[in-house]
Amino acid sequence: MKALFYTDTKQTEIMDTPAPAPRFGWSRIRVSHSGICGSDMHAWHGHDERRVPPMILGHEAAGIAADGPHAGKTVTINPLISCNTCADCQGGRPHVCADRALVGMAFPGTFAEEVLVPDTNIYPTKLAPKQATLTEPLACALHAVQLATTRMPGAASAIVLGGGAIGLLAARCFALKGLGRIDIAETNPLRRSLLADTTGARPYDPLNHTPAQADIVLDAVGSGRTRHAASALVRPGGTIVHIGLQDCAGGLDTRRLTIQEITFVGSYCYAPKDFRAALALLEDGNVSGDGWTECRPLDQGQQAFTAIHDANAPPKIILTI
Structure with a gap:
């Protein structure tokens, strides 16, 4: 599959890479839209020791579930993956779980044609994928x-x-x-x-x-x-x-x-209730990306990162795959 790899400080490159292998309890998502986050920029600038090149960044995403319980549906993903067993997870605070991990950091990210995500982190929606990308x-x-x-x-x-x-x-x-x-x-x-x-x-x-x-x-x-x-x-x-x-x-x-x-x-990330509430705000039309987002194709990812760096971009650039 095609993916945008972060390869070095201020450098990205489109490369071919194997599609994610099946995993029990996880689903493949065919990514259609993925937003560039400030944390992706932080990594691209070489300031995040947790994101080591070469790797696929990206964690704000929407697309079509290729398999699993939501197969064929438009979905958005919660990229924050926690252990689900510790006291914080059981108490509704998985975002402070000591074993938390993030798609686009510990796992391959969403600047790719496909991404693998736990079924529990997948949210079906009737939103257009561009709007659904803003949930995270x-x-x-x-x-x-x-x-x-x-x-x-x-x-x-x-x-x-x-x-x-x-x-x-x-x-x-x-x-x-x-x-x-x-x-x-x-x-x-x-x-x-x-x-x-x-x-x-x-x-x-x-x-x-x-x-x-x-x-x-x-x-x-x-x-x-x-x-x-x-x-x-x-x-x-x-x-x-x-x-x-x-x-x-x-x-x-x-x-x-x-x-x-x-x-x-x-304030770090969000609890699942925040993610559900954010999706509801978008679905109800109380928040939208109209007027402040811009879509660019994945193969223009390097130019998109550069435009953000040069302060020549709107608040959100969304890459289309």
Whole structure:
């Protein structure tokens, strides 16, 4: 089968590779659409020691089940694979399972004609595959927003740092939660021009403007600079939710967090309930990829990665296979 391999820092290549071998309790998915995630970019930049080339990246995907219980149906996949037996898995928190693994990291990814996935991680849907591909990033954003609003049930305002797919979807989720003021920071003017119409939030350039403090600050970038900004932008008694993973530099003002009793919480992936809820939001039409996604063929994968790197791309590029 044809697949896009990450071969070296900032390098990908279309290669032929054997189709996945059958495995009991797993199904083959004929991938039709697969989104490029920020974590794929992190690997492509050579900054993720867990993803060692040559390998097939990709984990946001939809297609047709080739076999198994959902054969012939359009499906989207939950790429997070957990042990299903530990206390965290049994308690509904498989995303923090000590033995968790991810398609596109521990297993071959979805930038390929076929991918093998556990049957329990496959979700049939009547959505068009392009829309269904957004289930996974929406589940990430929804989980982070749920963490934030659970800790601050009376929150009236939020600031999202980063207007990529996760930040955009988080802003949309905050709007669906009914928050009265949502600001979203984005330095890229191309992305900033798309954000108001697609999120219900107020986009701003953080290089030229600083909004008023907010009850919640969601850091969808995860750099030293955005942690510094989050520390300053959250109001006393507020909450910072950290979902971005750009670097491990400092930036967090722990003194202010302490004396102003600010909550800082990390958000990683999602629980199965978040994935189901994200799929429902897409199926109900409350969230869509209209206006901020772009499809490109798999054999233009290298150009797509380069366009994202050069800040010359919308918040989400989806590769078609």
